[in-house]
Amino acid sequence: MFSARKWSGVFRAARLHHFRSHSVSRASPNLTFVPACLPPDPVEVEELQRFVSSSKRLFVMTGAGISTESGIPDYRSEGVGLYARTDRRPVQHAEFIRSASARQRYWARNFVGWPQFSSHQPNKAHLVLRDWEKLGKLHWLVTQNVDALHTKAGSQRMTELHGCTHRVFCLACGDRILRSELQEHFEALNPAWKAEALDVAPDGDVFLTDEQVRSFQVPACQKCGGILKPDVTFFGDTVSQEKVSFVHQRLAESDSMLVAGSSMQVYSGYRFALAAREKKLPIAVLNIGPTRLDHFASLKLNSRCGELLPLIVCT
Numbered sequence: 001m002f003s004a005r006k007w008s009g010v011f012r013a014a015r016l017h018h019f020r021s022h023s024v025s026r027a028s029p030n031l032t033f034v035p036a037c038l039p040p041d042p043v044e045v046e047e048l049q050r051f052v053s054s055s056k057r058l059f060v061m062t063g064a065g066i067s068t069e070s071g072i073p074d075y076r077s078e079g080v081g082l083y084a085r086t087d088r089r090p091v092q093h094a095e096f097i098r099s100a101s102a103r104q105r106y107w108a109r110n111f112v113g114w115p116q117f118s119s120h121q122p123n124k125a126h127l128v129l130r131d132w133e134k135l136g137k138l139h140w141l142v143t144q145n146v147d148a149l150h151t152k153a154g155s156q157r158m159t160e161l162h163g164c165t166h167r168v169f170c171l172a173c174g175d176r177i178l179r180s181e182l183q184e185h186f187e188a189l190n191p192a193w194k195a196e197a198l199d200v201a202p203d204g205d206v207f208l209t210d211e212q213v214r215s216f217q218v219p220a221c222q223k224c225g226g227i228l229k230p231d232v233t234f235f236g237d238t239v240s241q242e243k244v245s246f247v248h249q250r251l252a253e254s255d256s257m258l259v260a261g262s263s264m265q266v267y268s269g270y271r272f273a274l275a276a277r278e279k280k281l282p283i284a285v286l287n288i289g290p291t292r293l294d295h296f297a298s299l300k301l302n303s304r305c306g307e308l309l310p311l312i313v314c315t
């Protein structure tokens with residue numbers, strides 16, 4: 001196995017050099033929010049190839065690290081993640097539910113971030129996983145991301161564990177609408193309101209001052225006047241038991257687990273890795289930087305998802 005310790009040494013050594021050459025490699029894909037790392041080691045490629053080849057029903061879990069190459073920052077990556085660069089934190093579930101001004105702030109920021117956030121496109125890693133599904137290699141994909149990039153890539157055998165920002169529902173009557181539709185309601189209600197999007201977060205959030213937020217009008221549900229909420233599990237909320245059981249069933253049908261682009265710090269995803277360990281499934285982790293699985297994964301790879309996954313031949 002590749003230990004985290006071994007690779008973190010290499011990782012640190014490569015860091016300075018890579019930061020210097022960062023602007024050169026930024027052209028394509030967008031690497032602004034991707035932590036520095038070495039190109040895939042041929043041994044790494046071979047190990048992952050062996051792992052994928054020996055799997056017949058692969059369970060894949062992805063996190064923010066797979067979307068950074070599409071230009072979306074993650075929260076936790078050292079140096080380039082949102083937590084490292086800013087003091088911004090995502091909205092808490094309880095605050096959104098109880099406070100009208102918290103909802104006003106959330107939606108104003110989300111309204112400003114939406115055009116840019118919704119325009120991000122899947123990268124090579126998303127496309128590879130889509131292809132693995134078509135080839136029958138990938139049994140089920142679970143993403144912790146709310147950016148819809150797997151859907152845009154065409155993945156179908158997939159669960160969005162924390163929902164998706166592209167859908168909105170009413171807390172009172174349950175009516176569902178597309179987030180793009182809501183943008184039109186926002187525009188109609190706020191014809192003269194203007195603010196600029198800087199630094200869009202993994203959930204489409206941008207920073208605005210209280211003064212900018214104060215005059216923003218938030219639409220209610222058109223069917224019942226209820227409160228609208230994105231179909232996203234906010235921090236402090238829990239994933240429904242029904243969804244958790246469904247994912248456990250898909251995992252039970254699988255013969256191995258690949259984690260791509262996640263440090264698995266959030267328990268709602270980590271629990272499935274614990275379940276995989278209990279079932280003694282081989283686990284491979286592809287993530288730049290340490291993860292909660294490093295001490296029990298069969299394979300740990302510190303590479304960019306969009307760089308390593310396309311090198312794997314899937315038959």
Ligand SMILES: [Zn+2]
Pocket residue numbers: 170171172173174175221222223224225226
């Ligand atoms: Zn309603």
